[in-house]
Amino acid sequence: MLKNYLIIALRNIKRNKLRSLVHILGLSLGIAICLLIFNVVWHAYSFDKFHTDSERIFRINTVTEWEPGNLFQSSATNGPLGEVIDEEISLIENKGRLYTLYETMVVIPEQNKVIGRSNKVAFSDPGFFEIFQREWLSGNPERALLEPYSAVISEASLKKYFPGSNADDVLGKEILWVDAADSIYAQVQGVIMDYSENTDFFFTDFISFSTITKKEKEDWYGLHSWSNLNTASQLFVKISKNSSNSDLDEGLSLLAKKYLNEEDSQTKFISEPLSELHFSENYDDTTVSKTLLNGLIYIGIIILLLACLNFINLETALAINRAKEVGIRKTLGSDRGQLLLQFLTETFLFVLISTVFAVFLSDLIQIYFKEYLPANFKFSGISVLSIGFLAMNALLLTLLSGLYPAFFLSKYQPQRALKGEVIAQRGFSLGVFLRKNLSVLQFSASIAFIIMVMVLNSQLKHIHSQPLGFEKEAVLYTNLPFMGERSKRELLAERIRNERFVEGVSLSNNLVSSNSIWTSDAYVMVDSLEQQLNVHVMNVDSAFVSVNGIPMLAGRKSHHVANEILVNRNFLKAMGSPEPSEVLGQTIRFGGEPNIIIGVVENFNARNLKEEIMPMVLVYRPDYYYLLTAKISKQQNLAYAKQRLEAIVEEVFPYEASGFNFIDEVLEGFYEDDRKIQGVLGFAGAAAIIISILGLFGLSSFTIAQRTKEVSIRKVLGAGIVEIIALVSKQYVWLVLISFALAAYPAYYLSNIWLQQYAYRIEMPYLLFMAVGIGVLLLALLVVGFHSLGVANTNPAKVLKSE
């Protein structure tokens, strides 16, 4: 029986090529997109699932209400909390402390070997390894991280630091880790295996936490007080069985009451499940936004539904062609269930063929989106995971798209079906109603997607055309060691300044525009009243203004004197807009000391364009400089300049690997997420319109062919080709218009949410909405016109004779 079903399904697929093409193209596109999205979502949720009792592991977060209603949540915890938490809260089985380091220099003193800088170094206590269990290649898990100046390295580090050595051989060996100004010599006390599964705990070098809880180091690492918060300081706990998240939070709030004084009362501690870590703050800026993931899931579902709708639509429209077969089979003894099964088998076959195509297609799409995907994301359309998904998906899809047409077809009455009496339905017909509305839904989704992409496009274009208040062309920067030697830094600056193609060099603590921000309070006298201003602080040298091409409104550049300060135009605005020259010489209290305004600069966008320009002060604190910015002359070949500058840096700082980058790349980086959204939506929009147009192509070819007789009669009665095309196309104009009406508001609503995050944004481009609507209408008419022209051109004599 099944063989018979399959045979007839295959022959039908071969026979009606247009129908098969529409179905397989649409379905495989939908399945491919879903397969990819499923893998991406699965990957994002796969992090740190493998730890023993992972559902009992929590990270402690700190929430501060720094302004009423304005909460700041951070994964950081202060030092003292890490000391007392397990004593105060009894349901905590284990605590694990972690203190992450940034760009730590690794040196093997014994061999005089400099390994280079690493972000995979952290301080941790033995509890950390009790919570996050490891396989130990050597050393004693309980004792290895107990004493100060002991360390545990992973197998990856072992191979890198001591090539050829066994895990047992390196016990007791000394490694030097240089964190900015602190040099730590520690002995290897254990070697552990690296995790093989997806994890955010990628650290390879662990130094005992007791090394930094010593009195003289606590200050430097910021672990001394209840009020000091440092993102590097992380605290994990594992709670006992039978206790819950809320028990832990309750304990934490009691603890906060006990230890925090009045002033800190806006601060509280909450627990964050380990499973959330990959979505909130992890250690290499690869967190995934759940909103984005959900957006992807919605897009996947919408595209797949569109493909299903195509299927349902076309199958019900083509049902008349199958009516005769249904009639015959019923007279031969088939019952309705067997017919249902037959049509579902046919649907399943379509889904199966499409699934095979989808595996190839998803690989192509994946290549297109390569840069959007996480670095360790490996995609295969034929992995166990993918095949499992595809199998489930195939079943679901078969039911979703096959059930309605199958019911529709199998309910035909045989004696009527055999006479061809199936079209004659009077009054309301669910089939026709559904068919029209499904097409409307498809076009609505396509139009909405396209409008959103267009709005994103224009906003991003708008951003690129905005003047930023500084020059971004031919400006390069590099990172220098943080808290390194000042003289060495200045020597390097001097050497670069002497290159003939360099127009200026500036040392600073921040780039002219970046994602980082230092805000502080400044106090200034306005009308003999001291006024407090929240200001954006830039710590830069005197060359900064000219190197970045920022116009001066009044005064002069600094002379490298600590209490001289520059302000921007918005600072004056906050003071009540005095003339720039009037404020020169005025005193600002900042950082507890009086500073004198010696110059005023024009406003410039030191952050991305989602934010307004804040009142700004430019101060001189040369000890913290770690960025070097160089302006290259316009005629110079930039690639050469970059190479030459990197060579100079390598001479002065032989162990620093960081090269030179262009400022405009930093600026591009601000909107990377938005460009990803644009790319994904663009793709979704393209897929949606392809599927919809494909559906319309199949559907109209069929419905228009049905009107051949009517058209012929009209031609005989004297209708011209244009009139006939207009007649046949009219209903499709309505279809697109209704779809547009349905799509406009959701598209407006969603793109408006997105636009609102920009301080510098375009007006909602209503004309663009219209343009998209008209574009889709034209596209639809083109497709329909293609078919209607065919009908309009048939010879009426021939058609009417055969009737």
Next chain:
Amino acid sequence: MISLSNIDKYIESRFQRTFILKGIDLKIEQGEFVTLMGPSGVGKSTLLNIIGLLDEDYEGMYDFEGKSIHAMKEKQKSALHKSEFGYIFQAYHLIDELTVYENIETPLLYRNIPSSQRKSIIAELLDRFKMVAKKDLFPEQLSGGQQQVVGIARAIAGNPRVLLADEPTGNLHSSQAKEIMEVFKELNKEGTTIIQATHARENADYGSRLIEMLDGKIDKDLAL
């Protein structure tokens, strides 16, 4: 075997009832070869459909072997339909996507007959109707007469006791029609009850009983 009493079938429009069948009383015994005759639209096909359980939208009593059709459940009706009736149509109504062999096989599939038995039944039928060489052809590759022969083979494959034929020769020229009628006669001789609707008088001569219909009623009932 088949007993119809007072069968009415009508179409209701807003102001009037149009009767297609009115007050049909008819008994048909096993082994009869009945011909329903009359002009187009007189209700022959409708009566055939009612007898063959394809149309349930009528009033009156229908007993099959003494059992009332109305009292039967859907499942029993379906079983009766499968085991007792075979259909032959004027337009042959073969499934275009299936070969001759597969077309004949289809009713056997719906009767859950095992594969080996199916093969022997089909082989026998192909042999009997001299279609062995054509078993892998599709309907569109056959002449009208050949298609109708396949239609008959398919109708009797399930070994029904009653064969219902609606204008079986309507689309055929006279020599082909003759062949088909010979086949019917032979089947009747073997014991199959045949009820055919036709408006060709010469076809009635092959049968044992002629029922002439007029305006939805039985006009004459003659034994031949």
